[in-house]
Amino acid sequence: RCPTSVAFGGPDLRTLYVTSASKGRSNDELAKYPHSGKVLAFTVDVTGIEQAEYRA
Numbered sequence: 001r002c003p004t005s006v007a008f009g010g011p012d013l014r015t016l017y018v019t020s021a022s023k024g025r026s027n028d029e030l031a032k033y034p035h036s037g038k039v040l041a042f043t044v045d046v047t048g049i050e051q052a053e054y055r056a
Contacts (some may be wrong), residue, residue: 002020002021002025002033002036003018003019003020003021004019004020004021005018005019006018006019007048008047008048008049009048012047013047013048013049013050014043014044014045014046014047014048015041015042015043015044016041016042016043016044016048017039017040017041018039018040018041018042019038019039019040020033020035020036020037020038020040021036021037022036022037023037
């Protein structure tokens with residue numbers, strides 16, 4: 001219901017991780033949307049781009 005962030009991961013960068021919000025939700029909303037406040041993982045047909053490592 002309220003995705004907060006997405007990121008690709010996994011060994012082949014084909015796992016899409018999605019976080020969702022639960023803060024500020026009523027008990028009724030949390031019951032209706034049980035994945036609130038969770039990290040969800042989906043296997044997708046596209047490949048993410050590896051982030052370059054930053055060194056200071």
